[in-house]
Amino acid sequence: MRWRRIGEDVKRTIPNPVIAVVAEVLGEHYYSHSKLNTLFMEAGAPGDKPQGNCVQKCLSWLKRTNEDPAADPIKVLGSVLFQLMETGENSAFDEEDPIRKRKNRIRNILARSGLAYHEGGIVLAGGQAPPVADLNDALRCRDLSVLDLEFKRALAFLENDPPAAVTAACSLLESLFKVILDQRDVPLPTKKTIKPLWSSVQEKLGLNPASVADDDIRRILSGLTSVVDGIGALRTHAGSAHGHGNRIYKLGPRHARLTVHAAHTLCLFVIETWEARKGEKGR
Numbered sequence: 572m573r574w575r576r577i578g579e580d581v582k583r584t585i586p587n588p589v590i591a592v593v594a595e596v597l598g599e600h601y602y603s604h605s606k607l608n609t610l611f612m613e614a615g616a617p618g619d620k621p622q623g624n625c626v627q628k629c630l631s632w633l634k635r636t637n638e639d640p641a642a643d644p645i646k647v648l649g650s651v652l653f654q655l656m657e658t659g660e661n662s663a664f665d666e667e668d669p670i671r672k673r674k675n676r677i678r679n680i681l682a683r684s685g686l687a688y689h690e691g692g693i694v695l696a697g698g699q700a701p702p703v704a705d706l707n708d709a710l711r712c713r714d715l716s717v718l719d720l721e722f723k724r725a726l727a728f729l730e731n732d733p734p735a736a737v738t739a740a741c742s743l744l745e746s747l748f749k750v751i752l753d754q755r756d757v758p759l760p761t762k763k764t765i766k767p768l769w770s771s772v773q774e775k776l777g778l779n780p781a782s783v784a785d786d787d788i789r790r791i792l793s794g795l796t797s798v799v800d801g802i803g804a805l806r807t808h809a810g811s812a813h814g815h816g817n818r819i820y821k822l823g824p825r826h827a828r829l830t831v832h833a834a835h836t837l838c839l840f841v842i843e844t845w846e847a848r849k850g851e852k853g854r
Contacts, residue, residue, distance in 0.1 A: 597610075611647075650692050689723075693723065722743050743838060755775055757771060766803055
């Protein structure tokens with residue numbers, strides 16, 4: 572992947588092989604100048620509509636986006652891919668399905684350039700995102716759209732705004748805990764922050780370490796409490812939602828990535844436990 576330095580900022584640009592393949596795939600998929608014009612303009616691609624056929628139009632617009640100092644090329648790329656990548660396939664088992672083939676071609680060229688497409692029109696470096704498929708499936712199954720939104724926001728901010736990613740990860744957990752307590756008719760704690768919310772959820776779902784006989788599981792559950800405490804504290808001290816006081820946190824992408832990964836693991840475990848407890852009396 573190439574990088575472009577603008578003043579003190581370093582911005583990622585779209586690799587040339589990705590530009591070539593994306594232009595060809597989008598041009599052939601839509602085969603409509605008006606559709607492509609709308610697609611790129613809504614994505615924030617700079618300048619007037621380029622001339623040429625559909626493929627040449629896409630090629631010119633992507634190259635121009637790379638060259639424009641005010642543009643965010645990777646964000647534009649994710650936006651123009653969104654409709655195609657999230658279009659349903661005719662058959663999950665038909666390798667010759669044209670939509671499936673186009674989407675796979677996009678995924679392959681992104682992977683060769685160290686990138687990956689994620690749900691919601693987000694393109695990230697291949698190693699940036701946690702394994703989101705199971706979590707997203709669980710959220711969709713419960714129709715918890717607010718949680719899905721928070722997790723996508725955390726993913727989007729990982730590299731460019733680590734404090735915002737930490738805040739979104741914490742908000743994800745707080746939202747989940749509130750929904751669980753609400754659906755089980757449990758009054759919310761007076762202080763609706765992550766630690767008291769987690770304490771209530773622990774009691775309701777049987778996740779309090781003191782109530783577990785197995786020593787190994789008890790240790791893991793105690794570790795989850797430490798994770799919640801750490802995420803809440805980091806959000807307070809370094810997240811985007813609070814003032815930082817006199818202590819300055821040098822929060823980098825790796826710290827944000829750790830926080831989002833931890834929140835992802837905890838969130839999925841809590842949702843699975845929630846499902847497992849549905850048929851149990853008093854749970």
